[in-house]
Amino acid sequence: MDDSDADDGLAFAPRHDWAPDIVRAAAGALEPPPLDLGRRAFALEPEAVPDRLGDRLAPHDDGLRTGTGGDWLSDDLARLREHEADLKLRGLLDKAEQALREERHADAWEHVEAALGIAPATVAALVLGVRCQHVLGEYETVLDRLIAARPDITDDADVKVVAQLVSTCELRLVDQVSEEADGLLDGDELDEAVEYVEQRVSRHPEVAGLHYVHGAVLYQTGQFPRALEVVEAARGADPEMFEDLYLAIQAKLCAPRVEHARQSLRAGEPKTAIEHLVACGEMLYSDSRYELLWSYAHERYAKSSKVPFVGWRRTRRAGVPPLSPAELQDVLGWVLAEEFNAGVTALGNQDFTATSTHCARAEAIDARCGVIAYLHATAETFAAQEALDRIDLGTLAVAERHLTRAAGLVPLLASDPELVEQRRWLEARVKNDLTDIARLARFIRCVTRFNDLMTRYERRTITTRNELYSVRGELISIRSEARISRKEHASDPSALRTLDNLLAALDHNLRQLLV
Numbered sequence: 001m002d003d004s005d006a007d008d009g010l011a012f013a014p015r016h017d018w019a020p021d022i023v024r025a026a027a028g029a030l031e032p033p034p035l036d037l038g039r040r041a042f043a044l045e046p047e048a049v050p051d052r053l054g055d056r057l058a059p060h061d062d063g064l065r066t067g068t069g070g071d072w073l074s075d076d077l078a079r080l081r082e083h084e085a086d087l088k089l090r091g092l093l094d095k096a097e098q099a100l101r102e103e104r105h106a107d108a109w110e111h112v113e114a115a116l117g118i119a120p121a122t123v124a125a126l127v128l129g130v131r132c133q134h135v136l137g138e139y140e141t142v143l144d145r146l147i148a149a150r151p152d153i154t155d156d157a158d159v160k161v162v163a164q165l166v167s168t169c170e171l172r173l174v175d176q177v178s179e180e181a182d183g184l185l186d187g188d189e190l191d192e193a194v195e196y197v198e199q200r201v202s203r204h205p206e207v208a209g210l211h212y213v214h215g216a217v218l219y220q221t222g223q224f225p226r227a228l229e230v231v232e233a234a235r236g237a238d239p240e241m242f243e244d245l246y247l248a249i250q251a252k253l254c255a256p257r258v259e260h261a262r263q264s265l266r267a268g269e270p271k272t273a274i275e276h277l278v279a280c281g282e283m284l285y286s287d288s289r290y291e292l293l294w295s296y297a298h299e300r301y302a303k304s305s306k307v308p309f310v311g312w313r314r315t316r317r318a319g320v321p322p323l324s325p326a327e328l329q330d331v332l333g334w335v336l337a338e339e340f341n342a343g344v345t346a347l348g349n350q351d352f353t354a355t356s357t358h359c360a361r362a363e364a365i366d367a368r369c370g371v372i373a374y375l376h377a378t379a380e381t382f383a384a385q386e387a388l389d390r391i392d393l394g395t396l397a398v399a400e401r402h403l404t405r406a407a408g409l410v411p412l413l414a415s416d417p418e419l420v421e422q423r424r425w426l427e428a429r430v431k432n433d434l435t436d437i438a439r440l441a442r443f444i445r446c447v448t449r450f451n452d453l454m455t456r457y458e459r460r461t462i463t464t465r466n467e468l469y470s471v472r473g474e475l476i477s478i479r480s481e482a483r484i485s486r487k488e489h490a491s492d493p494s495a496l497r498t499l500d501n502l503l504a505a506l507d508h509n510l511r512q513l514l515v
Helices: 003-009 018-027 053-057 072-081 087-101 105-118 123-136 139-152 156-186 190-203 208-220 224-234 239-266 270-278 281-286 288-304 308-317 325-335 337-348 352-365 370-387 393-415 417-456 465-488 493-514
Strands: none
Touching: 139 156, 156 190, 156 208, 190 208, 208 224, 208 239, 224 239, 239 270, 239 281, 239 288, 239 325, 270 288, 281 288, 288 325, 325 337, 325 370, 325 393, 325 417, 337 352, 337 370, 352 370, 370 393, 370 417, 393 417, 417 465, 417 493, 465 493
């Protein structure tokens, strides 16, 4: 075989600038999935009491109309005034009523005070007084009048009316005090807020709602032992009113021991975690998450025991309920919150290696967290896309490794019932992306192998029969792979043109080598 034969036979090579145009366009479809965590959001602190202190104590409809207009005013007062024989007293009530109609509330209150000066237990005057103070906002003043008058009121109907008036004023007063306390807390005037509420409590210790506000202010200023004392002393009168606040305070007092338990579980020491939780006593049940941690600690202890039967026996003896799949995911999210939050931050900073590292640390503690697996798989898909910024066989191999790791993580999402849709979407996407990567790799490999062969014989000839057979075998192998690649890129005109040119060159050179 002479030089001309060799030159004619290996004369065609597709252009080297094809890859950025064709492959990058194809790789552009391999976008990473969005991160959708559903309802999963993990925090280290238990939930606090309502932001608005008066939310738990909002006034209810008490059947008494405390506004200032309408024909109903005379109707409500008619029965009460019929019993007032004193003409001067009735005159003052008429003046108070007229002033209310004209929205002269301060004048109305002066007439009411004058009437109460004549007869402190006059129920009609007390009703008008409450309506005046509803606008003026001086509930303590009228509340004092109501409490002073109570012992002298004996008529059953009047007793009921006064009881309703007292309840209304107490609720309005609590709402007023809570608003003022909220304002002081918002302004970081913590000591002033406590002092203000304690003054109101000392003036009206009979108002249970004020004790609630007192406990809540102490809670929000971090004075948990004092808050517990206040609530324990007051909750006997109305346990339901104080229940949420009582549990929130207990949760705060128990939180340091629970945190020690959480850290022990992170360190792989479930027995130590159980000991910390036992020290909480009944306070352990102040937060539902703490109870989940109790069950989780026993589960971990049972699995880690050198003699598993001993661990399971202890768990049964402790009466620890097993965790449901959703509960397990909730407690895992709490236990692994550091890694999860660091991973999300790293992902937001497009540091996919750091995200994977944080997730791997979480998986070393407990690999059953669906959200961690989701975060990790998402980071791997982003890393795969990042690798394709420069497309060649090496970067495609890197992308394939990332996607293969993601594919291995996807099944772990099944442990979290909140991630059903995310798992289904991610599983299909990773599978398709792996298929596309393999297709692109085959395309690049075909052209690269042919171009490398052309370069090798650019300034030399085939000199031996063995070398001829080797080159022919290489060309046949490339042609076989190119035909497969052509089927895979049947819908891509640009790729088809390159592959058709390549196949034509392969056939031409094979014919030349047979001459």
